[in-house]
Amino acid sequence: MTPQRVTLITLGVADLERSKAFYGAMGWRPAREMPGEVVFYQINGMALGFFGLASLARDQGRPDAKLGTGATTLAQNFTTKTEVDAAYALALRSGATALKAPEKVFWGGYSGYYADPDGHVWEVAHNPFWELNADGSLTLPAHAD
Amino acid sequence: MTPQRVTLITLGVADLERSKAFYGAMGWRPAREMPGEVVFYQINGMALGFFGLASLARDQGRPDAKLGTGATTLAQNFTTKTEVDAAYALALRSGATALKAPEKVFWGGYSGYYADPDGHVWEVAHNPFWELNADGSLTLPAHAD
Numbered sequence: 001m002t003p004q005r006v007t008l009i010t011l012g013v014a015d016l017e018r019s020k021a022f023y024g025a026m027g028w029r030p031a032r033e034m035p036g037e038v039v040f041y042q043i044n045g046m047a048l049g050f051f052g053l054a055s056l057a058r059d060q061g062r063p064d065a066k067l068g069t070g071a072t073t074l075a076q077n078f079t080t081k082t083e084v085d086a087a088y089a090l091a092l093r094s095g096a097t098a099l100k101a102p103e104k105v106f107w108g109g110y111s112g113y114y115a116d117p118d119g120h121v122w123e124v125a126h127n128p129f130w131e132l133n134a135d136g137s138l139t140l141p142a143h144a145d
Numbered sequence: 146m147t148p149q150r151v152t153l154i155t156l157g158v159a160d161l162e163r164s165k166a167f168y169g170a171m172g173w174r175p176a177r178e179m180p181g182e183v184v185f186y187q188i189n190g191m192a193l194g195f196f197g198l199a200s201l202a203r204d205q206g207r208p209d210a211k212l213g214t215g216a217t218t219l220a221q222n223f224t225t226k227t228e229v230d231a232a233y234a235l236a237l238r239s240g241a242t243a244l245k246a247p248e249k250v251f252w253g254g255y256s257g258y259y260a261d262p263d264g265h266v267w268e269v270a271h272n273p274f275w276e277l278n279a280d281g282s283l284t285l286p287a288h289a290d
Contacts, residue, residue: 012217
């Protein structure tokens, strides 16, 4: 049995310095770095890293693969709609591409999407049914039976 | 400033039941589900969800987008190489596509890659420089200065 665990999210990018500048403009600070090779950020419960697209394809054992984005999204949940709007606006000011401005959505929450400079898709959301832990992590509520 | 936080990883998939069967064969158990719509698993510090590809594209505000995979990878770190081999073998038995069998890699660790039935890329790795917390989460070691 394989544990329900992720220890590292890696985003393949065209230009590490551009990625550092984009996430840095949103306030992110790297925890570890091999300049020109890889940059790691500490997030809740795991690391998030940036790695060159060609290096990532080689590492995956398929150096000629054209790696794609969009089918994986990373969501940041916030405790208020105001915070969602602020995070979305900050991302656009930092150079993100707008996909969908935050709006009320069918499941009862409030959500928007943007893409980072490499097309990696981020959701910013408020879900009134999911309360965040004090450290910003998320424990799914138990089934309502 | 936007917190260094991810609360939900969403993987867009062609067939929710196929995804449930694949991850279920590896031992994963859903925490919440809206049958035919979305399935959520609890992982360390956040949720991981599966959502239809067309629904995800619509949700992103670009219903006609062809969403891609591969430029985002999710890694599971293990404390031994034996566990890496076992997780890789279990994934293949569960229907994963082999990308790279686990092998020693240049950064001093041991790593392999497989793709799930929708092409989402998972890495299984042992990194002797990254010690896992007791709960399987990862706190990056401090800079060695």
